[in-house]
Amino acid sequence: MMADGRQKNGGARRGAGRKAIIPEAIRLQGLEAGRAFALKFLEDPQVLETLVALARAGELWAGLLLALLPYAYGKPTEQVEHGGVGGGPITIELGRTRDTRATH
16 A cells, blocks of 8 residues: 555556467467367267258358368468469560650
């Protein structure tokens, strides 16, 4: 307590500041547990039956699968292909640009 009767509220509060670094072994253990759960969930015949029924009814929330599939089977690699017209090479024309604005 302070001299005028107020309670002291300053200083570091619990949870403030830099967070503790999680050791790699514990982080990997958590990832493996998540992968095991996702695999067990997605490969359960009753769960698959329910997911198919929901999909056929148009009531399947895609976010559920988008969240679980990477845990179970890994995130797919993304490939971006760059190409010109019709998939051919990209053509670049070098030269001066002409100013189309009126000059006075």
